[in-house]
Amino acid sequence: MHMAEQRHLSNPALRGRLLLHEPMRKHLSWRTGGAADRAYVPADLEDAALFLRTLPAGEPVHFVGLGSNLLVRDGGIRGTVILAHSSRAAMRMDGELLYAEARVASPKVARYAAVHGYAGAEFLAGIPGTVGGALAMNAGCYGSETWDRVERVLMLSRSGKLVERGRADFDIAYRHVVHKCARLGADEWFAAAWFRFEHGERAAALARIKELLQQRIAAQPLALPNAGSVFRNPPGDYAARLIEACGLKGYAIGGARVSEKHANFIVNAQGRGSAADIENLIEHVKHTVLTQQGVELVTEVRIIGDKP
Numbered sequence: 001m002h003m004a005e006q007r008h009l010s011n012p013a014l015r016g017r018l019l020l021h022e023p024m025r026k027h028l029s030w031r032t033g034g035a036a037d038r039a040y041v042p043a044d045l046e047d048a049a050l051f052l053r054t055l056p057a058g059e060p061v062h063f064v065g066l067g068s069n070l071l072v073r074d075g076g077i078r079g080t081v082i083l084a085h086s087s088r089a090a091m092r093m094d095g096e097l098l099y100a101e102a103r104v105a106s107p108k109v110a111r112y113a114a115v116h117g118y119a120g121a122e123f124l125a126g127i128p129g130t131v132g133g134a135l136a137m138n139a140g141c142y143g144s145e146t147w148d149r150v151e152r153v154l155m156l157s158r159s160g161k162l163v164e165r166g167r168a169d170f171d172i173a174y175r176h177v178v179h180k181c182a183r184l185g186a187d188e189w190f191a192a193a194w195f196r197f198e199h200g201e202r203a204a205a206l207a208r209i210k211e212l213l214q215q216r217i218a219a220q221p222l223a224l225p226n227a228g229s230v231f232r233n234p235p236g237d238y239a240a241r242l243i244e245a246c247g248l249k250g251y252a253i254g255g256a257r258v259s260e261k262h263a264n265f266i267v268n269a270q271g272r273g274s275a276a277d278i279e280n281l282i283e284h285v286k287h288t289v290l291t292q293q294g295v296e297l298v299t300e301v302r303i304i305g306d307k308p
C-alpha cells in the first residue's frame with residue numbers, strides 16, 4: 001500500500017498520527033479519489049488544536065468526517081486533511097442537552113438519544129456521516145434537519161483555539177450553513193455540539209430507528225459505493241423525479257452510473273469508477289436536466305482536490 005507514516009511530528013507533544021500521501025478513497029464512501037499530501041488523525045480535540053498550531057500559516061486544511069458527502073478528484077488534495085472521525089470520540093448527556101464531539105458518527109447519536117429516553121434524534125440513524133459533517137451540511141431527512149436540534153457548538157479555529165458559538169452565529173438553510181463571523185471550513189470547523197431533544201419513550205424511539213433504516217434499505221442502492229443524494233431537491237420538486245424524467249436511470253460514464261433504484265444516487269459500479277467518471281456524470285445529469293426540464297440542479301455533494 002502506498003502509504004507512509006511519519007512518527008516524528010514537528011512537535012513532540014502531538015499524540016495523533018500523520019499519514020503521508022494518504023489515498024483518500026479509503027476515507028470516502030464512493031471509494032475512489034486521489035491522495036492527500038498529508039492526513040492527520042488527531043488523538044482528541046486538544047491534540048487537533050495543537051496540530052493546527054504547528055502548521056505553516058499558508059497550509060490548506062480540509063476536514064473529512066466519514067466522507068459520505070464528498071468527492072475528491074483523482075489528482076488528490078494539496079495540503080493537509082484532518083481525518084475527523086473516531087469511534088472513541090466523546091458523547092454524553094450534559095444536563096438536558098446531548099453533547100457530542102464532531103467526530104462521533106451521526107447514527108450513534110440517534111441510538112444514544114433513544115436509549116437515554118429522548119425522541120427526535122431518530123432521523124440521524126440513516127445519515128452515515130459524522131456530527132461534524134451533519135452540522136456542516138445541515139443534514140436531514142424525513143422532515144427533520146440537524147440544526148433544528150442544535151443549542152450551541154464548539155468550534156476549532158485555524159489558529160488552534162476552541163471557541164463556543166451560538167445558533168445566531170450561523171445562517172441556516174436547506175443543506176446549507178454559513179458562518180457569519182468566520183469562513184466555515186477554512187478558518188473554523190465544528191469540534192462538538194450540544195443538541196436538545198425532547199423526552200420520549202426509549203422503545204418507541206428504537207422502533208422508529210428500525211423503521212427508518214428499513215425504509216432506506218428498500219429505497220437506496222446501499223450495496224454499491226455511493227454518497228447519498230448527489231443533488232439538492234429544487235424548491236417544490238425532487239431531483240430524483242427530474243433525473244428519472246430525463247431517462248437517465250442506469251446511464252453510465254466509465255464506472256459511474258445513475259442508480260436504477262434511486263435516480264439521485266450515483267453509484268461506483270464494481271468500485272471501478274474514477275472521480276472523473278463521477279464528476280463527468282454529475283455534469284452530464286445537470287446539463288440534461290437543464291436542457292430537458294429547464295431546472296438547474298445544485299450539487300449537494302462537495303467536490304474538492306485537483307484534476308490529474
Ligand SMILES: Cc1cc2nc3c(=O)[nH]c(=O)nc-3n(C[C@H](O)[C@H](O)[C@H](O)COP(=O)(O)OP(=O)(O)OC[C@H]3O[C@@H](n4cnc5c(N)ncnc54)[C@H](O)[C@@H]3O)c2cc1C
Pocket residue numbers: 029062063064065066067068069070084102126127128129130131132133134135136137138139140141185188189190191220222226227228229302
Ligand atoms: C447512503 C447515504 C445516505 C445519505 N442520506 C442522507 C440524508 O438522508 N440526508 C442528508 O442530509 N445527507 C445524507 N447523506 C449524505 C451525508 O451522509 C451527510 O451529508 C453527512 O452529514 C456527511 O457527513 P460526513 O462526516 O460524511 O462528511 P464528509 O463527507 O466527510 O464531509 C462533507 C463536508 O462537511 C465538511 N466537514 C466534515 N466535518 C467537518 C467539521 N468537523 N467541521 C466543518 N466541516 C466539516 C467537509 O469538509 C465537507 O465539506 C447520505 C449519504 C449516504 C452515503
